[in-house]
Amino acid sequence: MENEKRNNKQNVNYFASQEERLTSKDLNEELINLIERNREISSKIDKEAQDFYNKRDLIAKEKQKVNSNDHLVESVKFEELKKMVESLNKKIDSTNLFLQELKEILYQKSYSKDFINNFILEISNLNIKENWKSDDVLKIKFEKKLSNVLQTINFNNIKGKVIFIGPTGVGKTTTLAKIAAIMKKEQLKIAFVTIDTYRIAATDQLRTYADILDIPLKICYNPQDLKTTVDSLLNYDVILIDTAGRSPKNNLQMGELKVFIDAIKPDYKILLISSNVNCEDMIKTYDSFSFLEPNCLIFTKLDETSSFGQLFSFLEHSKLPLLGITNGQRVPEDLKFPGKEQLVNVALKEVFK
Structure with a gap:
């Protein structure tokens, strides 16, 4: 009986051991299969990853090649642009050199800064060259500029009550006497x-001219006296009125004259x-007298200046029409009424000689 129990127990242990072995074997096979599948998947992933990286490297190389070509094109364009700028700078430097020469001559001829700057602006589209004094286009531009600022008034229009104003x-x-003659x-x-x-000397001087020319002379001391006197002379063709020299800086004198x-x-x-x-x-003198609203202009003492630039600069600033010029003390020989063309030609030759 005991032997039978012992045999049964051994059989049970055997089958249990066999079952454990079988289970362990199956697990090992499953594990091996799993590892193999993982390897296959990993290999596939590695291949796809390698393909991706290969494509990425290829794209990067192509992009680098394109960038290199673009850089080459840009480099060529930059060099061309650089050459154009250098060429333009040379032209500008050359133009500026001769433009500066023109400005210097205008300054030497007493043209104002405003006149010079305005003219330079008007010719900004011109290419000023070394022989600019022979440049007909530039010369015509300057001639037109002078003609535009110089307006004249006919001396024969001067009639009625005429008053002469200006600084001391x-x-x-003397100019009044020349006109009267x-x-x-x-x-x-x-x-x-x-x-x-x-x-007193001024009155005596005018009385001398009045006696020589046989012209009546009236002396007035206040505005009412002046009005009464002028009203009494309205049957005359022209009443020439002399005034005292006024300092543009003396507001009291300027107000009295008004x-x-x-x-x-x-x-x-x-x-x-x-x-x-x-x-x-x-120009400062004009600005001081402008509130009196002068309507024409006479340049005096032209024989004491060697340039015309200040005259045209003044005309541009004041916009007053020119009646005449005086160039000496002789009465009436040294009062002139030059035409526009004559004055423009003289000024033109000063600059383009």
């Missing part, structure tokens, strides 16, 4: 009036400007 020492009394030759009926009571002018309402207010002062001072 500009030559008002010319008008006298034309058989016009003329009267002299002066409000220059500051200087009261005299307003009392008679002149037909012509002639501003006299000396040619022998620099352009800036001429």
